[in-house]
Amino acid sequence: xxxxxxxxxxxxxETNHLGEVHPSTAGLLGAAAQIGTPVALLLAGPGYxxxxxxxxxxxxxxxxxxxxxxSYFKQITVPGLDALSSAAELVKPQAILIxxxxxGREIAGRxxxxxxxxxAVDAVGVSRDAEGVVAHHSVYGGSYNVDSAATFGAPIITVxxxxxxxxxxxxxxxxxxxxVTGSGKPVAIISAVNDAPATSSRPELRGAAKxxxxxxxxxxxxxxxxxxxxxxxxxAAVGASRAAVDAGFVPQSSQxxxxxxxxxxxxxxxxxxxxxxxxxxxxxxxxxxxAINKDKEAPIxxxxxxxxxxxxxxxxxxxxxxxxxxxx
Amino acid sequence: MKIVVLAKEVPDTxxxxxxxxxxxxxxxxxxxxxxxxxxxxxxxxxxxxAAEHPGTEVVLLGAxxxxxxxxxxxxxxxxxxxAVHVLDAGLLGADTVLTAQVLAAAVARGHYDLVIAGNSSTDGGAGVVHxxxxxxxxxxxxxNLNSVAITDAEVSGERAIDxxxxxxxxxxxxxxxxxxxxxxxxxxxxxxxxAAKKKPLETLTLEELAVEPNDPExxxxxxxxxxxxxxxxxxxxxxxxxxxxxxxxxxxxQNRLA
Numbered sequence: 001x002x003x004x005x006x007x008x009x010x011x012x013x014e015t016n017h018l019g020e021v022h023p024s025t026a027g028l029l030g031a032a033a034q035i036g037t038p039v040a041l042l043l044a045g046p047g048y049x050x051x052x053x054x055x056x057x058x059x060x061x062x063x064x065x066x067x068x069x070x071s072y073f074k075q076i077t078v079p080g081l082d083a084l085s086s087a088a089e090l091v092k093p094q095a096i097l098i099x100x101x102x103x104g105r106e107i108a109g110r111x112x113x114x115x116x117x118x119x120a121v122d123a124v125g126v127s128r129d130a131e132g133v134v135a136h137h138s139v140y141g142g143s144y145n146v147d148s149a150a151t152f153g154a155p156i157i158t159v160x161x162x163x164x165x166x167x168x169x170x171x172x173x174x175x176x177x178x179x180v181t182g183s184g185k186p187v188a189i190i191s192a193v194n195d196a197p198a199t200s201s202r203p204e205l206r207g208a209a210k211x212x213x214x215x216x217x218x219x220x221x222x223x224x225x226x227x228x229x230x231x232x233x234x235x236a237a238v239g240a241s242r243a244a245v246d247a248g249f250v251p252q253s254s255q256x257x258x259x260x261x262x263x264x265x266x267x268x269x270x271x272x273x274x275x276x277x278x279x280x281x282x283x284x285x286x287x288x289x290x291a292i293n294k295d296k297e298a299p300i301x302x303x304x305x306x307x308x309x310x311x312x313x314x315x316x317x318x319x320x321x322x323x324x325x326x327x328x
Numbered sequence: 329m330k331i332v333v334l335a336k337e338v339p340d341t342x343x344x345x346x347x348x349x350x351x352x353x354x355x356x357x358x359x360x361x362x363x364x365x366x367x368x369x370x371x372x373x374x375x376x377x378a379a380e381h382p383g384t385e386v387v388l389l390g391a392x393x394x395x396x397x398x399x400x401x402x403x404x405x406x407x408x409x410x411a412v413h414v415l416d417a418g419l420l421g422a423d424t425v426l427t428a429q430v431l432a433a434a435v436a437r438g439h440y441d442l443v444i445a446g447n448s449s450t451d452g453g454a455g456v457v458h459x460x461x462x463x464x465x466x467x468x469x470x471x472n473l474n475s476v477a478i479t480d481a482e483v484s485g486e487r488a489i490d491x492x493x494x495x496x497x498x499x500x501x502x503x504x505x506x507x508x509x510x511x512x513x514x515x516x517x518x519x520x521x522x523a524a525k526k527k528p529l530e531t532l533t534l535e536e537l538a539v540e541p542n543d544p545e546x547x548x549x550x551x552x553x554x555x556x557x558x559x560x561x562x563x564x565x566x567x568x569x570x571x572x573x574x575x576x577x578x579x580x581x582q583n584r585l586a
Contacts, residue, residue, distance in 0.1 A: 016491055076487070076496055077459065077469060101490040102447075102455070102472045109456030110463035112425055118547040119424055121454040134552065140345045140451070146352065147553040155549065158456075161490075185463070188470040188498035195492050204491060210585070234586055252509055253488075258450050259365060259508055267585045284560060288585060290576065296567070303560040306579050310568025318573025323586050326577065 002176050004063065007036035010093035012043070012084060013056050014103060017073050017193045019048030021055050023207050024099040024161040029060040031126050031159055032097050033168035035133055040064045041087040041178070043080050045073050053175050060168020065090070065178040076188040079180075080107045085114060086180045093154055095133040097126070100158040108158045118150030124163035124264065124285070133157070141258060141281020161207030163264050163285075202228075205254065208237035210267040213256055213283070216243035217272020217293060217312060224249040226316050227271055233320045239263065239283075241273045257282035271312045275300025292316065329381065329480070331374045332435055333408065334445040334458070335390040336364045337399045345451070352551035353421055354451070363399040366446030368406075368513035370506050373476050374444055375407040375514065385409050387438060391419055391430050397529060404524035405516035411527070412438070416534040418541035423549040424452075426541055428460030433537035436465060442483060443503040447472045458505045468498035474509040 009032035014022040021042075032038035040061035044052050049068035056064050067083040084107055088096060096111070098104040100122045112119035120135035127134050129149075135157045137146045149155065205211065212234065214227035224244070231238045239256040240249065256263055258278035268286035273279060275291070275298055283289070284303055291304040292312050301307040308315055339345040340360040348355050363371075371388065378384035388403040390396045391414035400411040414430055422430070435443055448455030455472075462469035473485040474493065483504055484497035498504075516524070534541055564579075566572055580586035 022490065076471070076494075081463075100455075102487075103489060105455050106459035106469070106471060109424065109428070109454075109460045110469075112456075113428060113460045113463045116546045118549040119456065120549050121424065121452070121456060138557070140347065143345070143557055144347045145555050145557055146347070146551055148549050149552050151548045151550055153547040155547075185466060186468040186498075186502075188468045188496050188502070190487075190494045190496045192495040193492065194486075194494065206490065234580075255508075262453070267580070288583060289560075290580075292572075292576075296565075301565050302562050304565065305563035306576065307562065307565035308568055308572045308576060309565065310572050315568055315573045315576070318571075319576050320573075322574050322577035323580070326581055326586070 002063070004039060004091045005037040008039045008091050008093040009036040010088060010091050010096045011038050011040050011061065012096070012098040012104060012107065013040045013052070014099065014101060015042070015044045015048060015052050017045055019044060019052055021052050022099060022101065023204060024101070024159070025056065026059045026167055027162065027164035028097050028099055028159055029056070029168045030166035031164045033060055034166055035126050035128050036094055037062050038168055039091050039093065041084060042066045043072050043083060044068045046070050054173050057173040058170045060171060062171050063174045063176065065176055067178045067180055073193055074190050076190060077103060077106045077110065078183065078185050078187040081110050082183045083178060083180045084111050085183070087178055088115065095154050096156045098156065098158050100160050105158045108156050112156045117153050118155045120148045120155055120157045123157050123159050126157060138285055142285040160262070160264065162209070202231055203235070203237045205237040205239050205263065206261050208263065209265055210234050210236035211239050211263050211265045212236045212269045212271065213239035213241065213273060214244050214249065214271045215241040215273030216247055218244065218249060221249050226312060230269065230271070230316055230320055233323050236267070241279045270300050271316060273300055274298045275303070329384045329442065330387070330438065330440045331377070331384065331442045331444060332387045332389050332438055332440040333367070333371045333374050334431060334443065335367045335371065335388045335400060335403055336446070336449050337361050337390060337392045337396040338364045338449055338451040347554055349554050349556065352554040361395050361399065363402060364446055364449050366448065366450070366506065366508060369508065369510040370444045370446050371403055371406065371408060372511055372513045373506055377478050378407070387412060387440070389431065389434055390414070391427060400529060401524055402516065404527045404529070405520045406513055407520060409527065411529045413529060413531045414537065415531050418534045422541070424454050424456050425460065425546065426548065428457045428464060430534065430537060430539050431457065432461045432464040433539050434532060435461060437537070441500045442478065443467070445503070445505040447505040447507050458503050462503040468502045470496055470498040470502055471505040473504055473506050476504065476506060476510070
């Protein structure tokens with residue numbers, strides 16, 4: 001029988017229906033390695049487990065428990081939840097780390113109820129103190145830093161995608177197939193999986209290392225292309241302010257801020273965004289903030305590391321050509 | 329059909345939101361309280377279904393301090409039939425697990441066909457409480473919906489997940505949650521506001537719901553430290569004199585960001 005380390009940290013690794021591990025996996029395993037020995041629970045559709053397990057090991061999982069089942073893409077949350085219940089019983093981890101994705105957080109929440117464990121959500125980092133594992137959070141749009149801990153037992157912690165920079169060392173693959181005891185809980189049935197429209201090879205907004213965001217200042221759908229162009233020049237994801245979404249320049253899924261996506265990239269470039277408090281709440285934990293706006297009174301300049309008062313339609317093309325020259 | 333809508337009261341995001349650094353609790357008096365925007369959209373789903381299906385009953389359910397009753401009244405004015413307010417000192421600083429236990433107990437009491445919530449609140453951003461309620465009540469969970477279709481026996485819609493969407497359905501009774509893609513709550517008209525004063529608003533305690541907030545068997549998540557993030561100071565701001573793009577490129581390269 002396989003044994004698991006005393007300081008095991010169980011990491012839930014999600015994959016998509018194409019078998020790719022979720023982009024947050026490197027950060028999750030990196031966070032786990034800070035506080036113990038990462039053991040991955042890999043959830044995958046049939047036929048995708050082996051390749052995904054190799055990927056998880058290369059990202060730092062010391063051991064991989066593989067759950068490869070058709071139900072993972074046929075039913076909502078319950079298959080992953082039951083697999084987590086079985087894996088936790090086997091590994092007896094000191095903490096469970098799960099990405100704060102839609103599926104991840106719902107599995108985390110339900111498992112916390114099921115196991116009567118403490119749940120810490122949307123952590124931006126983890127550490128240990130004398131008492132055990134501590135989760136670090138950035139709340140109210142990054143205005144406050146808060147630490148939380150479990151009153152007792154192993155905490156279940158969801159981690160914000162892109163927030164953890166640490167990476168774990170690659171490990172040789174040690175794979176075990178997980179036997180799962182189904183709970184038989186009532187479940188919602190998935191009838192179709194739709195790919196996100198593949199319009200470009202740009203990174204996903206959530207968890208991206210670089211983000212270029214556009215606001216109402218772009219003026220029109222046609223002119224919003226400027227944001228895409230700069231994003232492509234930098235290998236960045238594209239985001240938008242609520243004003244740009246409301247104006248119909250981009251879909252709501254691009255919205256950054258209080259009621260949209262929260263991002264913590266290395267670089268955030270705001271084009272034609274005034275910087276309303278709700279928008280700042282979704283991006284002010286970015287390491288470096290750059291803003292270009294023709295209104296020198298725009299509040300975004302109060303938090304920008306580098307601000308340009310000017311017309312985005314002249315500054316950005318010049319920036320792109322300067323970046324291309326440096327590359328060439 | 330009997331529908332319950334979970335309504336969360338949150339600090340208005342249009343104001344400054346503050347935490348008390350000694351207790352780690354939200355400073356409730358420092359900002360205006362409103363019904364969370366996504367809770368309002370959940371209510372709109374219920375009210376618009378009820379408008380087309382006579383015999384539908386829409387109940388609003390919220391847990392929170394006394395001020396939450398004001399938010400619930402606004403929901404009654406918009407068209408909910410009645411409201412339930414869980415008000416108890418034992419809820420102060422409740423974590424998501426305790427919150428879900430309390431709401432689940434109140435839902436169980438009402439024998440609903442459908443529970444509708446917002447997907448994730450604008451203050452906590454946890455996005456877990458509805459799923460926890462499904463676990464506790466042993467109901468199917470169909471959450472994060474961009475669209476909702478309700479029939480007598482089933483609820484279905486498009487669920488947004490990271491990197492795409494799925495089509496899914498669940499038989500009733502079920503728990504669903506909705507995203508910002510769904511329409512805003514309708515405005516309450518004068519007639520609605522007047523009618524709301526007469527609609528029933530029931531107040532429940534944890535004892536009445538048989539929920540023990542200090543259960544020694546259940547682990548809780550507690551805040552152990554809280555600090556204000558130092559305000560970001562602004563860096564260099566330049567006015568474009570024809571070479572700002574060049575200067576910005578140099579800044580990015582120098583900081584290894586390009």
